[in-house]
Amino acid sequence: MTTPTLGPTDQVLIPFDEMRAVLCQIFERHGTSAEVAAALADNCAAAQRDGAMSHGLFRIPGYVSTLKSGWVDGKAVPVVEDKAPGFLSVDAANGYAQPAYRAAYEAFVRKVRANGIALLAIRRSHHFAALWPDVEPLAREGLVALTMVNSMACVVPSGGNKALFGTNPIAFAAPRENGDPLVFDLATSATAHGDIQIAARAGHEVPIGYGVDRHGEPTTKPKEILEGGALLPFGGEHGAHKGSALAMMVELLAAALTGGNFSFEFDWSQHPGAQSPYTGQLIIAIDPSLTSGQNFAQRCETLVQAMADAGQQRQPGDRRYEQRARSMAHGVPVDAAQWQQLLELAGPAHA
Numbered sequence: 190m191t192t193p194t195l196g197p198t199d200q201v202l203i204p205f206d207e208m209r210a211v212l213c214q215i216f217e218r219h220g221t222s223a224e225v226a227a228a229l230a231d232n233c234a235a236a237q238r239d240g241a242m243s244h245g246l247f248r249i250p251g252y253v254s255t256l257k258s259g260w261v262d263g264k265a266v267p268v269v270e271d272k273a274p275g276f277l278s279v280d281a282a283n284g285y286a287q288p289a290y291r292a293a294y295e296a297f298v299r300k301v302r303a304n305g306i307a308l309l310a311i312r313r314s315h316h317f318a319a320l321w322p323d324v325e326p327l328a329r330e331g332l333v334a335l336t337m338v339n340s341m342a343c344v345v346p347s348g349g350n351k352a353l354f355g356t357n358p359i360a361f362a363a364p365r366e367n368g369d370p371l372v373f374d375l376a377t378s379a380t381a382h383g384d385i386q387i388a389a390r391a392g393h394e395v396p397i398g399y400g401v402d403r404h405g406e407p408t409t410k411p412k413e414i415l416e417g418g419a420l421l422p423f424g425g426e427h428g429a430h431k432g433s434a435l436a437m438m439v440e441l442l443a444a445a446l447t448g449g450n451f452s453f454e455f456d457w458s459q460h461p462g463a464q465s466p467y468t469g470q471l472i473i474a475i476d477p478s479l480t481s482g483q484n485f486a487q488r489c490e491t492l493v494q495a496m497a498d499a500g501q502q503r504q505p506g507d508r509r510y511e512q513r514a515r516s517m518a519h520g521v522p523v524d525a526a527q528w529q530q531l532l533e534l535a536g537p538a539h540a
């Protein structure tokens with residue numbers, strides 16, 4: 190089949206299933222088990238499909254170099270531990286967080302339904318991805334969900350002078366009665382590290398307030414942020430203490446509570462090419478039918494309508510759902526050179 194192109198933009202449109210299959214082949218070819226490959230390919234393909242570019246196909250070379258470096262175990266078998274009626278713990282065994290989550294998912298949902306709320310604590314895990322794929326499915330099952338993960342020391346705490354926190358994202362999902370779940374997923378830094386890398390490659394500047402250079406001076410040059418500089422917490426000149434407080438909370442809940450590393454604790458210097466943070470993740474889910482005393486999904490709808498009436502037409506998640514619909518109808522947009530590089534990584538069947 191000839192791959193349809195988008196013309197002068199040097200993009201190709203790849204059918205979602207084909208893209209996912211190529212990613213599975215890349216992961217397996219570079220040292221993961223079939224189960225791990227499937228979990229990572231689902232996540233990364235979904236990010237590209239939804240236009241979540243900082244954690245889409247752009248990340249694949251980073252996964253490959255991390256696997257090659259021996260920093261992560263692509264064949265790790267997660268161990269799920271039933272700690273208490275509302276608490277599951279997973280030792281990811283130096284593997285990726287997504288297969289660890291997958292191993293515990295069904296038992297976790299059973300606990301949420303039985304107790305009204307449950308916690309899933311993943312430790313000794315690598316999360317190199319967007320978080321919304323970890324909570325959107327729970328909301329599609331009628332649950333309210335919150336997750337957070339810490340990453341690598343690249344964010345200066347507010348008022349501080351050295352990188353300490355990770356970019357530490359938080360994602361939340363809630364079911365709606367008449368639409369796709371309401372989902373937000375945001376780094377607690379001014380922007381994701383991935384977006385700084387993308388800006389550096391594209392030769393773009395970033396807004397002032399995103400980061401500082403190696404001397405702690407504000408800079409708009411992404412390379413200065415990446416090479417010896419650091420990101421700042423979100424919130425800007427007068428509100429960075431809020432992003433910083435949330436980043437602190439993520440360190441405590443995703444690492445201290447789960448048994449994972451803080452973002453500043455792991456040392457990957459002996460593994461050149463390693464890119465995935467070795468930390469922890471916490472997922473909390475609530476069954477609103479047991480707690481709200483009302484129809485939660487209807488209440489969510491009322492709030493969305495009120496926000497729209499107040500002038501907020503775009504809800505978090507809307508952009509992704511719109512891009513998802515376009516990708517599923519016409520193919521997922523991918524940079525043509527990048528796609529060629531991925532086919533080569535996938536090996537003979539695809540090159």
Ligand SMILES: NC(=O)C1=CN([C@@H]2O[C@H](COP(=O)(O)OP(=O)(O)OC[C@H]3O[C@@H](n4cnc5c(N)ncnc54)[C@H](OP(=O)(O)O)[C@@H]3O)[C@@H](O)[C@H]2O)C=CC1
Pocket residue numbers: 241243244316317318319320321338339340356357358359360372373374375376377379380381382383384466503504505506507508509510
């Ligand atoms: N694994 C890891 O360690 C890390 C992963 N990440 C990931 O990086 C990704 C990007 O993070 P970040 O740069 O903070 O994301 P963005 O700032 O791009 O977006 C954050 C959230 O705000 C929503 N949003 C954006 N613009 C508007 C608007 N005008 N009105 C209403 N809502 C809006 C987005 O919805 P929409 O999606 O619809 O645009 C999204 O839910 C996330 O997926 C995050 O999980 C980040 C840090 C570390």
Ligand SMILES: O=C([O-])C1=[NH+]CCC1
Pocket residue numbers: 243316317318340341356376380381382383384465466
């Ligand atoms: O974009 C980001 O900040 C990160 N993504 C994976 C690890 C950190």
